[in-house]
Amino acid sequence: MDGPNGRQHLQDILKHLILEAIGFTPKHTADGLCSIMGGEASNAQIGGFLTALRLRGVDRDPSMIATLAREMLSSARIPSIETETKTRSGLGILADIVGTGGDGWNTFNITTSLLVATTAGLKMAKHGSHASSSNCGSADLLESMTCDLNTIAPSDVAGLLDKDNFCFLFASTFHPSMRYLAKSCRELGFPMPFNVLSPLTNLVVPDRAVIGIYLK
Known part of the structure; x- marks a missing residue:
């Protein structure tokens, strides 16, 4: 029906x-x-x-x-630099380094390598959230460093990339309709399609990405 x-x-x-x-x-x-x-x-x-x-x-x-x-x-909040009428002039090559979680090994959080790459001069647009199938997600790591992720709005992204070479796109801000799934994902705790979807729905659409994947 x-x-x-x-x-x-x-x-x-x-x-x-x-x-x-x-x-x-x-x-x-x-x-x-x-x-x-x-x-x-x-x-x-x-x-x-x-x-x-x-x-x-x-x-x-x-x-x-x-x-x-x-x-x-279809229901995401798109950053202003993502529109077809604008270019990335002055922003350089944007990249993302992302793991998908779910391997069960509780390995070193990949966001750390992204911060190292940023320090080396590469512009990084990181899309991520709290852990759902591992001990630590990218948002958990940054919040442990006293970052207030909820303050970053779509209109802030271009300026942060220009100024700091780095911007974190908190999934709950940029994909607000996914809030209905977040609690269930955490409570279930096993790998699911949304582990794979996270790097595919980075709204900045990086020019380059290094993507890890669980093998289960």
């Missing part, structure tokens, strides 16, 4: 994904995420959706990942 805007109800999407995965399409995935980002889903439905996506291997399906990324970007 279809819901608002021709979308299937999340409950029907869950039944399809869990009971009969044959015929499950990227549109089903997009409809499910759209329902969650619109605040229409219960905590049980969100947890079920995240678990089912993982068990069905959606994080290993390029078409599904691309669809989820487009859905996330």
Whole structure:
């Protein structure tokens, strides 16, 4: 049964994904995420959706990942330098170094290498959040250094990159509709498609990126 805007109800999407995965399409995935980002889903439905996506291997399906990324970007807060009518003149080459978490090894946080690269003169636009499947996320590391990540708005990004060669795009600020997923991701604690999506939804769209990936 279809819901608002021709979308299937999340409950029907869950039944399809869990009971009969044959015929499950990227549109089903997009409809499910759209329902969650619109605040229409219960905590049980969100947890079920995240678990089912993982068990069905959606994080290993390029078409599904691309669809989820487009859905996330459709409701994001875009920094002013990201518009098609502006250039990056004066900003230089923008880069990101990002891990996806989820390897289970609790390794050294990759954000540290990004700070070293910034000190060496490379402009770094880092998109990240708190840990969901590891001990420490990029936001946790920066907050431990007394950084107030909530004060950075989309309009601040270009100026910070010009002045400091570094800007952190806090996911909860730049992807506010994802707030409905954050608690469930932390409580579930296992790798899921959103581990892969984080580096793909950096709204500055870096010119270069070094991306680590979990192997599970």
